[in-house]
Amino acid sequence: MKFEFSTTFSSSIRPLVSEEKDKYLSLASLIDVGNFIPNVNAESNMDLLPIAFNACVVNRVNKNGDVVDSAIASEMYKNFINKPINIEHNRANIVGVILSAGFSEFGTDAPLTEEQVKDKKEPYNITLGGVVWKIVNKDLANTIEESNDPTSNNYMKVSASWELGYNDFEVAVLEGSEKNIENATIISDKEEIEKIKGKLTGFGGSGRLNENQLIYRKIKGRVLPLGVGLTASPAADVIGVSVRKQESEQIVEQKAEEISQTLESNVIIERKNMKISELSQITDELLKEATASSIRDFIGEQLKDASEKFAAEQKAKEDAIKDAEEKFASLSSDSENLKKELESLKQSLEALQQEKSSKEKQEVFSSRMAALDEEYDLDTEDREVIANDIRDLDETSFSAYQKKMGVLMKEKNKAYKASKTPKEDTKQVASSEVKETVASTENATVVDDAINNGTQQADQITAGMVNPSKTVKQKYQSAFNDEGFVITK
Numbered sequence: 001m002k003f004e005f006s007t008t009f010s011s012s013i014r015p016l017v018s019e020e021k022d023k024y025l026s027l028a029s030l031i032d033v034g035n036f037i038p039n040v041n042a043e044s045n046m047d048l049l050p051i052a053f054n055a056c057v058v059n060r061v062n063k064n065g066d067v068v069d070s071a072i073a074s075e076m077y078k079n080f081i082n083k084p085i086n087i088e089h090n091r092a093n094i095v096g097v098i099l100s101a102g103f104s105e106f107g108t109d110a111p112l113t114e115e116q117v118k119d120k121k122e123p124y125n126i127t128l129g130g131v132v133w134k135i136v137n138k139d140l141a142n143t144i145e146e147s148n149d150p151t152s153n154n155y156m157k158v159s160a161s162w163e164l165g166y167n168d169f170e171v172a173v174l175e176g177s178e179k180n181i182e183n184a185t186i187i188s189d190k191e192e193i194e195k196i197k198g199k200l201t202g203f204g205g206s207g208r209l210n211e212n213q214l215i216y217r218k219i220k221g222r223v224l225p226l227g228v229g230l231t232a233s234p235a236a237d238v239i240g241v242s243v244r245k246q247e248s249e250q251i252v253e254q255k256a257e258e259i260s261q262t263l264e265s266n267v268i269i270e271r272k273n274m275k276i277s278e279l280s281q282i283t284d285e286l287l288k289e290a291t292a293s294s295i296r297d298f299i300g301e302q303l304k305d306a307s308e309k310f311a312a313e314q315k316a317k318e319d320a321i322k323d324a325e326e327k328f329a330s331l332s333s334d335s336e337n338l339k340k341e342l343e344s345l346k347q348s349l350e351a352l353q354q355e356k357s358s359k360e361k362q363e364v365f366s367s368r369m370a371a372l373d374e375e376y377d378l379d380t381e382d383r384e385v386i387a388n389d390i391r392d393l394d395e396t397s398f399s400a401y402q403k404k405m406g407v408l409m410k411e412k413n414k415a416y417k418a419s420k421t422p423k424e425d426t427k428q429v430a431s432s433e434v435k436e437t438v439a440s441t442e443n444a445t446v447v448d449d450a451i452n453n454g455t456q457q458a459d460q461i462t463a464g465m466v467n468p469s470k471t472v473k474q475k476y477q478s479a480f481n482d483e484g485f486v487i488t489k
Contacts, residue, residue, distance in 0.1 A: 003224070004166075004168075006163060006226070007064055007164050007166075007202065008064060008162065035111050036128070037129045038099035038130060038131065047134045048133065049131060049144060052127065052129040054127050055228070056068065056125070057106055058070060058117070058120075058123060058125070059122060060181070064201065065200060065201030065202050065216050068223070069218065074114060074118055076223045076224070077126050079224060079225050080098045080126075080128050080225045081099060081100065083097070083098045083225055083227045083228065085097060085229075086228070087230050088231055089161065089163055095136045095140060095230070096130055096131050096136075098129070100128065103116070103124055103126060105124055106124045122182065130228070143157070144158050150310055151306055151310055159230070159231050160230060161231040163226040163228075163229065164219070164224070166219050166224070169218055169220060170193070170220055171186070171200070171215050171218065172186055172218045173215050174214050175213060176212060184216075196209060202217050369386070372390075375413060377417065
């Protein structure tokens with residue numbers, strides 16, 4: 001039971017919906033999966049939900065980087081029967097079982113026999129049928145049924161992913177976006193495979209041999225299906241593919257109470273071809289007489305109408321959302337522009353306010369300095385000191401400063417100095433006169449002393465000289481020569 005490698009292939013599933021659930025969907029599911037559902041009486045076994053799905057596409061690579069060819073498909077497909085259906089490949093959470101297996105055309109889903117696919121090189125489907133046990137997981141069963149309803153939010157959301165165990169593989173090399181292995185170059189040499197093994201997606205590689213060539217594991221040897229997991233991440237190109245009957249005038253009678261049948265032996269009953277225009281026309285009597293194509297055409301038209309209506313509603317919602325998003329983006333842009341403009345205006349206003357404040361402050365300062373200059377006899381140093389003192393004073397503080405100046409600068413107050421000017425002039429005149437008098441007195445004293453000294457010297461000279469007589473001029477000259485003075489520095 002141990003395999004060296006494993007991989008998964010996935011597809012959307014189609015349930016056989018009961019009339020109690022939805023009569024419209026029950027008719028659609030009868031046509032879509034009727035060829036591949038197992039031989040189960042769903043009416044008497046209400047706890048069973050029959051399902052069918054394309055398990056994988058043979059001869060076409062899946063998104064996991066793996067592929068099976070016709071030889072492997074023919075060998076293994078019957079081994080799906082009786083394998084468990086679980087949730088997300090959790091083998092402890094089994095919710096159903098596979099009961100039938102077959103083949104169908106890729107794209108058209110028309111049934112194919114084993115003989116038809118034995119040597120087929122083109123892609124085709126392995127198609128499986130089984131049952132889900134409603135009693136095990138009722139919510140899951142409801143979701144599966146809703147996945148078949150194009151008007152449901154769960155439409156096509158549930159997929160079946162089957163797990164495969166194997167021990168050997170070859171490498172398929174494909175160019176660009178090619179996926180069909182009939183156009184692939186197959187590498188079988190073990191040594192060559194070992195060299196490029198690490199580039200395969202299944203071994204964590206990029207899946208590329210080079211820029212233009214992609215590589216895939218082509219499964220070979222002993223292969224064993226390990227079961228089916230219900231998942232939301234399909235790997236194969238089978239999303240949304242339903243099983244459809246061939247265009248014919250035949251239908252399988254589905255009443256288990258009357259007829260027992262298998263996929264290998266279908267009971268074919270001739271029906272009348274009639275036009276069905278509305279759901280109310282479908283009655284038990286009509287079902288006995290109508291052809292498969294009549295019912296299929298009606299169901300197809302209804303599905304198309306429902307799909308178109310759903311698509312139109314979705315588009316309207318998307319358009320409304322897009323329009324709302326565009327309006328929101330526009331409003332957001334406008335709001336951002338308004339914010340920028342408001343910020344710019346705010347900055348401009350602040351600049352203007354600062355400029356105005358500075359101008360007003362300068363005007364007040366100039367006015368105060370002019371007033372003080374007018375009141376006091378100020379020099380440059382006075383102005384510098386006063387300017388620093390009053391530059392940032394408010395009115396109250398400036399008034400107090402003026403009072404202080406009135407005391408400290410009293411002597412420089414122009415009015416005060418003006419009131420004192422006459423008295424000061426008189427004093428100055430008197431003082432000048434006194435100074436002149438003192439100077440005259442001092443000069444007279446000096447002259448007298450000089451004369452006296454000169455006289456004494458003259459007397460002395462006269463006593464020693466033949467001619468003692470001198471004129472006044474001579475006397476003054478003698479008195480004021482440098483011999484009569486003591487000069488100090």
